[in-house]
Structures are given as structure tokens and as C-alpha cells.
Amino acid sequence: MRLAYPARLLLGFVLSVLMVAGAWAQEAAQTPDYDAWQAKLEQAQRVLAAESTTEQQLEELRADIVTWRARFLEAESINSGQIETLQRQIDALGSAPAEGESEPEDIANRRSELEEQLADVRAPSLRATEAFSSADGFVREIDKSLRARETADLLSRVDTPLNPLNWAPVIEVLRGLAKQIPSEINERLHGERTLNQIVTNLVGPLILAAVSFYIFVRSRRWASYWEGRVARLGNPSFRMAAIGLVVLLQLALPWAGLVLFTTALSISGLFGPIGLSVLRSIPAAGLVLIVGFWLNLRLFPAEDRQIGRSVLDNQQRAAARWITRSIVPLLGLYSFIVVLGDGLELNPLAVDYTGFIVIVAMAIPLFRLGQVLSRSRFRDDERDTEEEGAAHFEEGAIVLIGRVARVVAVLGVSAGCFGYLNIAEAAVISAILSIALFGFIFLLQRTFARLYSIATTGKDDIADGLVPLLVGGLLGLVALPVLALIWGARWTDLTEVWARVREGIVLGDTRLSPEVLLTLIVVFALGYGITRLVQNGLGRTILPKTDLDQGARTALVSGVGYVGIFLAGIAAITSAGLNLSSLAIVAGALSVGIGFGLQTIVSNFVSGIILLIERPVSEGDWIEVNGQMGYVRRIAVRATRIETFDRTDVIVPNSDLISGQVTNWTRGNLVGRVIVPVGVAYGTDTKTVERILMEIAEAHPMVILSPPPAALFIGFGEDSMDFEIRAIIRDVNFVMNVKSEMNHEIARRFVEEGIEIPFAQRDIWIRNPETLHGASAERKQAKTPSKSPQAPFVTEGDMVDGDGDGDAT
Template identity: 30%
Template sequence: MTRPVPILRVAAAIALAIGLVLPAAAQDAPPQQQPAPVQAAPAPAAETGNGQDAGVHRAQLDGVRAQLDQIENALTRQDLSDDDLQRLRQLLEAPAARIQATLTALTPKADAVKARLTQLGAAPEAGAAPETVEISREREERSRSLKELEDTIRLARALQVQSEQIRTTLTERRQAAFTRMIFQRTHGLLSPDLWSRMLSALPGEFAALSTVTRDWLATFERRARSGEVLALLAALGIGLALHFARVRLLPHVARRPAEVTDPSRLRQSVTALGIVLAQTVPVLAGALVLYLALESIQLLPPRVAPIVGTFLTSLVFLAFVRSLAHGLIAPGLPAWRLVPVQEGTARILVTAVTTGSGLVLLFTTVERIAESIGADYAVLVFLRGVHAAAIAALLAVTLHRTQSSGASEEACLGPYVPDSRAGGPLKALGWLVTAIIVIACLAGYIALATFLVEQVVWVATLAAVLFLLLVLVEETFEHAIRPDSRFALSLQTSLGLRRRALDQLSVLVGGTIRILLAIGAVVLVLAPWGIESSDILGSLRSGLAGIQLGEVRLSPTAIAISIVTFLIVIVVTRAVQRWLDQKFLPATELDSGLRNSIRTAAGYLGFFLAVALATAQMGLSLEKIAIVAGALSVGIGFGLQSVVNNFVSGLILLWERPIRVGDWVVVGDEQGYVRRINVRATEIETFDRAAVIVPNSNLISGVVKNWVHNNRIGRIIVPVGVSYEADPDEVARILEGCAREHSEVLSEPAPSVLFIRFGESSLDFELRCFVGNVEASLGVKSALLFAIFRKLREAGIEIPYPQRDLHVRGTERLEQALERLTGTTQATPAPAGAAETSKPS
């Protein structure tokens, strides 16, 4: 019977866009004895749904304990191979799952029985009133059931500890074996002993290879005579058709026009993914068809099947990594390049990837041939050493050429050429790995060099795939949630989401997917180091079991369910609030303030309900919550006093409604409209469109003027001053007439005019009237001032300027000085020149 088809694993890896795992190339271990078989875990029995099933779980745990003891006995042997340890770890999964299922099933039942016993209370003391027979019998049955459940739970937890210890031992044994295998020393590539032993073994190896070849050709000839090779010819025809489609047809599907100079990053990533699929899937399909055809006509004997499988796997790997490099780097098309590298570097990298995958195809096939014919150990060491040295030489040449290319382009383009920020550290790491591989090959650590080569190829391929997927996910969500996209508009209309909420949702979902991709990549990177997903999942399951805090067991699962419950109730509450605000309350005759109070109260109720349900999911009853609240009351009394004060004040505002949403209020030096009454504070929008946040406690304990608390009627006072020559009665009639002529001035209470005072420069009057809407008072007052000014001007009544008479005392001395100065000026004779100029010529 042939080995499992390795190409199927490659097909699954390509379909998931994760990459291909290269065949392991470690030193051959001597054949070892298989461990004793371990019995399979018993099938889980059906739950009975009451406390009596503790006996069923106890019987299952006895079987689990026997199985764990067998695994521990098998671990006492020191000659177990890595395959044996892996098999034992797989056998450990079933009992570990059975233990966790028992704890999950019995722990809630034990808690329920404890709660019932608490309700029944303790048995009456001696001399107390006797209780009924039914109560006594119920307490005895519950106590016995609780004891059985607690004993079973203790046994399950003890077995869980044993299971974790076995898992730890298995992991340590596998890691120790892995370390010994990696650092096993053999002959170096330049060792004379290696060369002499290999040269002496080559004739026998070629003879064995020719024997295998002759046998396979003889089998092929027999199949050809019987006509069975028609299936092989059909497979070759299918392969040619797929190759034609790959070369001629599929490139048009993922085309990158050179005339497009500024494609979007989403288009770049989608086109790159299309290139990878178009270049890889036909090769994968052709390899599968060819392998299945050879297997169907029995042309894959045990020695040939691994060779064909390895060759086809490496061929698919070559097509995959080459198309991946072209998709990401896009040589010759810098506008379509996803990785920010220079043009010269891009061409060098594509050439290096193609050459490296070709070397992988060549050496892995040759190594598989040597293993299939049972080649000498020296031949295998030589082939693996040359393979590692060839990859190291390719790495060194690539690093040197990229460095030289970057220097030459920088000299041509100027002092600064933009390149990837990670280029420097990656080049340094590449040189370090290259040096280690070369030294390991020369020092005889061929297994270490081979392992490093495999990791370089594996990590580089995985990093390229991860980069493409991350860019694709990021750009897909950013493009799909654009404001003008149909998807975003449909989400906004169907779910009622705001633009900001939609942006946050897209960022959250995209970030979650990228985190999951990164975690998967880390697991795949750690897999060759002996850390597999089952180890991580085992630790994760142990963490999900939670921790015990008193009588409450907190687990990540319960916390996650509580969070989901809380979010669901909050979403439902928001939907109810939106329905009240947009559908129900507008159909009523309630004012806007009362409608806001009802909507806010519904939000508070939903929030408290969400908290109660979430805490119930974590196993916290109302009594435990009351205890926690009592413990927090001390902190509330000291540190949260103002917060609680504002919260209670907010509730008072919603209940008594001294102010409502939409009211015009004056608080201190600020006035404006109440826009929102929140839990802690109230938001007031001033007439300057500024938001003033006032703590609710200030509104309850302070002085607040509310212009519209009882009604919206407001009074207007218009001061007017006229000259002393005006007739006061005529002025009063004019003012009152202006008020009565305005449409928004109420006739009841009637407008009135008051003679206020004799001012310093005018007679002062006040026109007092009322309007139906106080918010219109400023506009009405302005209109009245215009009308009054016009009417007074028509009547010839002057509105005076401020006047003052100034009387100056004690000016006698100043007058005498001015008189003396004037007399002195008149007595002074004129100059001679001035007299001459006055004579006529």
C-alpha cells in the first residue's frame, strides 16, 4: 500500500492561501520499537439531567483514569520516537476532553443543589420546633446528591491535573528530542571521510537506482500492453489543456495594464491574488490529475510513490512562490507594486525566488530518490549539505546584489531614494542566517543548516502570503464602507447605523480578521519548532476553564457570554428608544421635554436590565451583587460622591422636570437652550452655538431661571426717551399704538406705557407688552423700536442727545492776565522793515 499522497496536503494549503510546507529534511533516526497500544477513550454517555448522573460520570472517569495511567506507563520508556510521542499526545486529547465535559456538566448542578440546600436551611437544633418529614427527607436527598457531585468533581479536577502533567511531559520530551536532532553533529561538507565514504557508496547507489528504474519501466510496459495507459494519456491531455489555460487565457483575468499609472491599493491586492490563483491552481489541478492517474493504473509502487509525490509537490510550490513574487513585487510595473522596493531590487528578488524554488525542486526530489533506494547515510548527508550550501550561496548573492543595486540607483537618482524601512534589519538578519548556515555545513551540523534553510523558505513564503491577505482585508473593508458605496448605504438604511458607527464597525471587524490571520501565521511559524496548535489549544482550554473566586467561578467563556448578553440588551434598548423617539411618542400629545424623559428613562431601565442579565450569566446572584454593592458603598461615599450626586440629580430632573429639553434657561452668566439631560450633566447650547456642560447637582441645588417653565408668554420692556418740548400724552399714545399694531403683541394683558422719570436730558418712558412666545421677544422688541422711531419722527418729536451746562468759577485772575497781555501787545511798535514794506512803491 502506498503512502498518503503529499500533494493533497499542498492542495489544502494553497486553497487556504497559507503556503506550502516543505518536506522535512532531518537526519534519519534508527528504527525504534512502537509503544504499547492505548485503549480509546470511552464514548460519552447521555446526560440524565439530574444529580443522579454523578455515578455515570464517575464510571467514565474511572475509564479515563485507567487510560491516563497507561499513557504514563508508556512515557517511562526512553526509546520513544517523535512519532510515538505525537501519537500519545493525540490519545491524550480524548480523556482531557471527557474530563472537561464532566466538569462543565456537574459544576452547575452542584451549584444548583447548594442553592436549594441554602433555601432549606440547616436542620433544627435540639429543643427547637420539629420540621416536617418532607423537609427533612428533601434535605437528606439533596445532601447526599451534593456529596456525590462534589466527590466526582474533585476526582475530575485531580485527573485534570494529571492530564496537564502528562501533556507537559510530552511537550518537554518532544522538544528535547527536537533539540538533539537539530544539534546532532556529522561530517562536514569538506570532511575527507565524508567524501571517501560517499564515493565508495555511489556505485551501489546507482545500481539500486537503475534497478528501481528498470522495475518501474517494466511495470509501465505491462500497463501499456494492456491498454491501461490511456488514463495516463488522458491525464497528460488534461495537463496540457490546463497549461494552455494558464499561459493564454487566465492572464487576461488578472491583467495589469501598463497604461494604468495610479491603481487603488485594493485593485493592486485583488489583481495580485488573481495572479497567484491563475498561475497556481492549474498546476495544482494538473499535478493532482497526473498523480491520481498514475495511482489508478498502479504505476506508483512503494519506492516510486514518494518520489513522484515530492516532485509534483515541489513543482506546485515553484509555481506558487513564483506567482506570489510576481503578484507582490510586479517587476517592470512599479504602479502595481504592493511591496515598496526599487525596480532593480524587484527584478533581483523575483530572480532569486525563481532560482530558490528551482533548487528546492531539484534537491528535494534527489533527496527523496536517495531515501527511496535506501542510499548510504553519507550520501544523504552530502545531498542535504549541498542543498543548504546552495540556498546559502543564493541568499548571499541576492543580499549582495540588492545592496549594490540600491547604491547604484541612489547615485543616479539623488541623495535620497525611498525604500522599505524594514530593508536594513532584514538584510542584516539575512547575512546572519547565511553565515550560520555556511558555518553549520562546514562544522558538520548538517541538520541545523537544513532546518534553517527550511525555516527561511517557510517563513518567507508565509510572510508574503500574510502580507497579501492583510492588505486585501484592510483595503476591502476600507473600500466597502466608503460613504458612497452601495454596501455602506444599504447598511445605514437597513440597520439604522450612523456613519461614525459604521466606520467603527468596519475597523473592528477588519482588525479582528487581521488579528486572527496574524495568530494563525504565528502558530504556523512555531509548528516546525515543536510547538503545535494542539499545545496552544490545550493551554487555551485550561484558561477557558476559569478560576474559582469564593463561590463564583469566573471563566473567559462566561465573561464573553456576559459581554455578548450585555451588548444585545443594549442594542435592543437603543432600538426601543429609537422606536419611542421616532414612531410612538411623536404620535402622542406629549411635549418634547416629557418625551425626552420617557426616552431617557427607557435607556436607564435597559441599561440596568443589561447589567443584571450579564452578571447573572457570570453566576452572580442578586445577593452577591448586593454584597459587592455594600463593599463599594464605602468607596462611593468617599471617591464617587459627586458622581452619585450628579446621577441622582439627573433622575430628579427627569422626574420633577424643573427643566426640560428645549427649555430656555439662565444658569449664572450663561443662558441658552437645554439640548440633552445626561446621567452626570446637562448640556446647554448658548445663543452663540457654544455647548455649556452643567453638572446636574448645580441645577438642583442652584438658582436656575427657566423662561418657559409654566408657559411661553414673555414680557417686553422698551425704554424710550424724548425731549422736554414733547407732549407726554402724545408720546404715550404713539407708543401704545405701535404696540397694538404689532401682530405678535398680545391684546391681553394689554400693552401699557409708563412715565418713568424726568431724566437729565430727556423724558423717560417705558412701553410694556406681552408676546405669546418668549423666544420671539428679541425680534418683536426690534420691530417695535423701528416703529417707534418712525412714528416719533413723523410727529416731530425729538429724541435728544445727552446735554450738560458747564459753569466755571474763579476766572477773575485769568481775565486780568488776558487783559494785561492784550494791552502789552498793542503798545509795542512795529519793526522798521515792516514799516518800509507797508509804503507804496
């Protein structure tokens, strides 16, 4: 039987946890050999005190001491289980008596015995802690010495390369090197033994060289062919996977051809030691060229669709593309010079001077590239209101990179001109490699964005959602160690940072380390996953088969979730071995302050639990609270969401539902009452009206006949005689529909019976009607040129509502 996907996922997760736990169990802490450590300690003191110690010796010594330090860190957990057991036994005896007080003799003896055992058991751990501190101190001393040497080397100064006289020894070295390579080849070709060896072994190198040349020449055509085939694939997922393989072909095939070609030349026997060193330097330079040109085409493509939204327009991308194309060969040449200098152990001054020429040649396009990046802006048609912040961030980051590139190019060349060649190398080369790293991270983030878009929408597009953004941030964090290495950090510096992280921090009697945090996260995630599985099983399989209503099911599932999460947290803390008792006082003090600040939230939380237990309202109920009426859609821990009849959501704090007045129209049953008012004209037979209304109420299918509906003569209104239909209907949710249907039926029956539904009427009595006639005459006279005395005008006192002594109009 196949397991469901959640079950298979949980099973795989449990197996992974068990494997990790088994691996940890196999790494049981062992007692270190402290005699050997003492000997190593004395050796370290001698090496640090000697002035002739090389960096290589310091690195080797540091690696040994780091290994010892890791052993001591593991040994700190020796007898941890026994220590915990003895400590619990001592705590069970109660607090130790204060000064001047006593306790029963048997308890005092038992306490003394347990404390002695605890001291004996703790001795190995304490000794490991002391040795760890000593080893850690020596590692710091070695790191300090290495950093001092690196700083001195970086700030070392030679004669300025701007003086032509300083180039004489450099030219001599280069000239000698240029003569030695042809001399070696000539010597081997004219030597009888070497010539016979070359001729005998000629077939293999020729075949290998032909194959490598064919691969190198055809690799680009093969990659273009398969890239076109991949672009025509219909399935986006297959297309992205195939693109990854094409990228590997674009990078691996040319480099493989280059390596095979240099190998063929190496085994041909034509070259001597210097020539072989030159051949060994070519693959490194070739790799720089291949990767550099590949990044160039991917970061600055000719078409927008190949990279998505970009801060560079077509003209700027074209300029950046040509600039980086000029940087890549120079960077490859520089790597060739460095590798060749290390292989042949050339004069460092010759390597530095020759490299400085290449650095100056690279600094010029680097400065120009910085200018292009500094002027980068998103086009207005590419800006999205929802992504305005992301656009500003990308613009700011690229502009900052451009400005830094310009400053570094100027400072690097200036430092080199004054003789600080190491500073020039570190500045310019590090800046170029950093830009390449940022570009590579950018391509990875865009690739993931396309994969995410394919997985979520099925479209091969670049998604700018939250998940790709978070992945981009994660890639940036992963790139930080690489960036540190580029700018001069040693690998041991990174390992030391990781050692500090592994060491963790001490809170009370608990050490928080990555292992502890990983255990905490894994156990809690496992408990949380089990809780969700139980909730899904209850909500979808078990509870639907019971007689519980929907509200009870939701309350039960929510309660199981809260209990499960609480138990998962307790299990995670216990499994990680966290002892939080020492933080109890601090937590108690904080809880008082937090309680005052969060008392409203706590009140809503408790009210939410009460709602889930007592269930005065349930999801789907029609309620009225604080003047808001609607259906309960969700009861959460803090608040309840109500959907009004206007289809708007109202968030009501749970405390209002507990402490306030709530009307629940559908609690228990859906039966409710409908009231339909109607008025008829005076003079209508009231019994006839009552009979018609009763017939209408009894004929409606939603009206319950027990108790029977009623047609009531309410009273005499200002304009009509008022009646009401009062009836109990089956479902109060349809009260407005029932009222509307009854009004339609009332209007139809009243028309058939000749019953009039009156409208509001008012009789107006004018007190002095002759005043109006006088005013009319005055208006007629006003049309003539002659003047006449002004007629009196009508005031508010001349008109009354009700009885008067004037004529009615």
C-alpha cells in the same frame, strides 16, 4: 408579511442562540469509566518510564489522555443543578451555629440530612476533578518529554559541511539516486510485461498529460483575460467579488495542471518506486512556487495604485520583487528535497547537507531583502497628519522585520557552518515563511479596507479608518498560532493552550470558561438588542401618538434603556451561572474606595436620573445656568449638552442643574416678555411719545394683547428722557427679532413725527482762558531766532468739567 430588518436580525439571532443551546444540551455530561482510566494510567506510566519510546508513541498516548481529560472536565459539572438546589436549601436554614451554640433539633436534623445529600451529590464531581488533575499532570509530563527531545534534536551537531571530505557519503547517496531513476525506466521499457502494460494504458496518460499541459500553459493567459474583464466592471462590489474568483483561478489552475501532469506520469507505468516518490514530491514544490510568485506580484507590484500607500518607493519595490523571485524557486527546491527525503527514507545526513546548500543560497537574498526593508520610509507626500502614528507604526514594523531578517540570515548560515544544520534550517526557513505570512496578512487587511471603503463610501479605494485598523489587529491575532507553528511549536502545544483557555479560571465558587463567557455575552447581547428594539418602537411608533411632549418622550425612552440594560446584565449573569456571592466582601470594600474616588461621577449620575424623572429641564428648552445660555440638546446620564447662541456646545454636569440656580425660559410655555428701551430729546412732548410707542407695540403680530403692552416713561436721563416698551410675546425664542423689528418701527415713526433721539453731549468750562492765549503767543515767538522766557504751561487744574469762573468755549 415581510418582517422589518431589525426584527429579522433579532429572529435569526434568537434561532442561533437556541441551536447553540440545543447543541450544548445534547452534550450532557456522563460519568467516565474510571476503571478504564486506571488501566490507561498504568499504561502511561510504563510508556513514560521506557527509554525506547518513540515520539510517535508519545503523541498517540498524549492524544488518548487529552481525550480522557476532556471527559473529566465535562464530568465536573455532573449534578450541578442538584448541588445548587441543595446549597440554597442549606442557606435557607440560616448560618450554622457557632461552637458552643445550638439550634432547634428539627433544624439541626434537616441541616444534617441536607449536608449528607450534598456530599453524596458532590462525590462524582469531586472524583472527576481528581481524575482531571491526574490526567493533566500526565499531559504535562509527556509535553515536557517531547520538548526535551525536540530541543536535543535542534541542538544536535554533525560534521561541518565546509569540509569536502564529509561530503563523500552524501555524494554517493545522490549518485545512487540519480542512477536508479533511469535504471527503473529502462527496466520497465525493456521488460515485455511492463512494456505491454505501458502501451496498453498509454492513451489515458497521454490525454491526461495533454489536458494538464494545456491547463498549465493557458492558465496564466486565462487569468490575465479575466482580470482585464473584471477591471472594467462598473460596480465596485461585483469587481471585488470577481477579483477573488480571479485569484482562485491564478492559484488553482496552474497547480491543478501540475497535479494532473504528475498523475499522468504516475499512471503511465514508466516509473518505479523511486520515480513515483519523485513525482509525488513535485506538487508540493509546485504549490510553493505558485503561491510564492503570486505573493511576490501582490506585495511588490510595479504600480502604486495596486497596493495603495507603501513604505517602499518604486526602486525599492523593484529590488524586493527581484530578490523574492530568487527566493521562491529555492524555497520550492528545498521543499522538494525534504518531501523526497521523507518519501524515500534517505540518509538524513544527505538530506541535511543538500538542504544546507539551498539554505545558504536562500540566506543571501534574505539578507539583501532585509537591507531593502530596513531602509523603507514613507514619502513625505504620502504622510497624513491624522495618520502620522499609523505611518510610524508601519515603518517601524517593516524596519524591524528587515533587521531581524538580516540577523537571522547571518546566524543561520553561521550555525550551519559549525554543523548545527537544524538550527540553520529552522532560522532561515522560518524567517522566510514568517515574512510570507506577514505579507499575506497585509494583503488581507488591504482587501478588507477596500471592501469597507466600497461599503461605506461606494469608492474602490483603500480606507484607513478605525474599522480596517481593528480588523488588521484581529488578523494579526489569528496569525499568531500560525507564526508559532512556523517557528517550531507543535500542534499539540496550541491545542494545550486552548485546553487551558477552556478550563478557565476559578473565582470563588465560579469557574470562568469560554462557554460561560460566551453565554454571558450572548444573553447580554440578546437583552441589549431587545432593549433597543423596544426603545425604537416606543420612540418612533407608540409615543408620537400620545400627548407627551418631546422631553417626556426622551426621558421615557432613556429610562427604558437604562432599565433594559440593567435587566440584561442580571439575566446574563444568572444564565451563565455566575455565583458572585463569594466576591461580595471584596466588591463591598472596593465600592467604598471607588465611591470616594468617583463621588462626583456618581453625583452626576444620580442627578441625571433625577432630571429624567422630575424633568425641570427638557431637550429643546432655553435655559441659563452658570452664566451660560442656550438650548438643551441632550440630557445624558453624566452631563447635559447645551448649544449656545454662538453655536458652541457647553457640557454642564447634571449636578449643577440640580443643585445650582437654573433659569428656564421656555418651561411650561413659550410666552415671554420683551423690553425695548428708547430715549428722546428734552423738550419732546412725552404724551406723544407714549402714544407712538403704544401703537407700535399693539401693532406687532407677536405681541399678546392680554395682558396689554405698556409704554412707560422711566425717568430723566443725563442726555434724554427715557421710555420703555414692555410687552408679552407669544414665543420668547423670537425676543431678539421682536426687539429689532420694534426698533426699526420706532426709528421710522420718530422721523415722521419729528422727534429727535439725542446722543450724549458734554459742556467743557475752562478756568483760565488767558493762559491758552499766552501759550499761543509763545508758540508764535518760538518760530523767531530770538530767545524768550518760557511761557507757563496749562495744568490739569486749569481745566474743569462743570461750572467755573472762566469763559466757555
